[in-house]
Amino acid sequence: MKRNLLFILTLSVTLFSCTFTKNAEISNSPLSLWNESSVKTSIITFVESVTDENSSDFVPEKERIAVFDNDGTLWNEKPLYIPIEFIIDYIKKTYNTKPEWRENKLYKGLAEGDMSVLKEYNTIDLVTQLFAANDKQLQQEYFRDAYNFLSNNKDKKFNRPFKEMVYTPMVELIHYLQANNFKVYIVTGGEITFLRTVSEEIYNIPMENIIGSSVLLEYKSDEKGSYLVRTGKINSINDKHVKPVNIELHIGRKPIFAAGNSDGDYEMMEYTLSGNNPAMAILVHHDDKKREYAYMHGTEKAIKDADKKGWHVISMKNDFKEIFAE
């Protein structure tokens, strides 16, 4: 009886998962959107061994934590990070109603379409200033705006809504891990609420499994009800060494699977491989000029150290049958 229940549970999870992988063949072979390669074999071997109760590599379900970066790992990040596109769009729309912004070089430049101002700041200063644009906005309005932006605005090169700029082989990998009772989290440098608005729809990842950068919120209760308001103060910039810190805050366990694409994911991948359980880390390399982009900037250190660290490098050109849904 117990085995039957388990079988039916597994079956139902698998069926559930399949409905989200539109283009995947419904077959027994996992990762159907991946070309045959050593990295595909390594992923499948890893998953089969940690889920095999008779294997010395077996990992109990509650410890099967997988963490994925988002920008550049699960969806496109060029020419600009999509979360940054959203804030720029907001600044452009709001600029005329905020006279105080005229003194701000960054906001003024962006509102006037001068993207070169972005290069004048380091990441932390830039994120701090950009996040401050939504100061005093109601959290639920921000949520609505983010969902609408991702649904209605299109990437110019590919002419598809931003929320459809996802790499289908990576989404298939998420569903494969979920079908094997991994808890899958996204650990993004992007703003946490922004991604939550679409994470269930595009990845089948529940909102509470999104970990990201954030501002401090304020609780208010008045005649309008009880609600949250955004402030201009940074709570956390979820990049580099902060990723393992926020993994501990939100999850409390060391992951056994990590996927990243840049130096911002270096510590998360390193941390994932440092536990007592068997673990795996993959690094998505953008080398497909024809179907997406080819670039190395911002990922030099991770690519250079990948071999030494035991990280598997994914070639988007060679390992993915498709990049976006076809």
Added chain:
Amino acid sequence: MKRNLLFILTLSVTLFSCTFTKNAEISNSPLSLWNESSVKTSIITFVESVTDENSSDFVPEKERIAVFDNDGTLWNEKPLYIPIEFIIDYIKKTYNTKPEWRENKLYKGLAEGDMSVLKEYNTIDLVTQLFAANDKQLQQEYFRDAYNFLSNNKDKKFNRPFKEMVYTPMVELIHYLQANNFKVYIVTGGEITFLRTVSEEIYNIPMENIIGSSVLLEYKSDEKGSYLVRTGKINSINDKHVKPVNIELHIGRKPIFAAGNSDGDYEMMEYTLSGNNPAMAILVHHDDKKREYAYMHGTEKAIKDADKKGWHVISMKNDFKEIFAE
């Protein structure tokens, strides 16, 4: 076929849940550790209506979020909060190895057994100073120490290990909600990692569903590996208006069920009832001098406003068949 699958899924969740409710009768009547009363009826009516697809009060599974305070709501909080007992124990054990602590009035007093020093600080100053005691401790050592403390140290009045000072009717309520596909979270003023060490064992609540007060951690990577170190800097004091803020950070949705026992839970209960979904809030009142404690201090405002706010007050004396496992 679909209905059969659903039935078996529900059955298996129910069976799973029952194994955690040691003292509950395995029967069709939920909340067997609760006396018959209007509040018990209200809870069951609420759960049945939000899970009934034919009810206008139906709430989809992913929105069935329940939040529970911990100290005084799920386990005993007198004569001192258990998380505070833990830090005092650590200060006493460590005091002789830290000459710099001799200048600190709070640490000196506690090490010498003078509990009256606790009264000289407001909550925020007290928590800030107490949390700083574990500065520079490895996170994994802290985790081990917390688990050992909760397992091996006993409450003096009841002569049982701290981790067994849980209110069984409330644990039964958690399992009842889980069996009805609620995601149950704890939102505690206590330190987050401290509670995570036992949450799966004593409540069947996974570590990632614990939200609590926290210090900033530091990521280190060196010849010893990759690991996290505690600092003396507060990240968040999860009390009062901060509870809704951290609910948004960790979950991203408004709960539909909240349980608290003090003024520290006021905003969390208020926030829970402010959404568009049907929602319920309960306030555990300590009025059982014989079986536990009777007190009102720290909960005056919540008790006074309960009726007006629509919160259900639980009388531990009248509503609970037992307090601790018998």
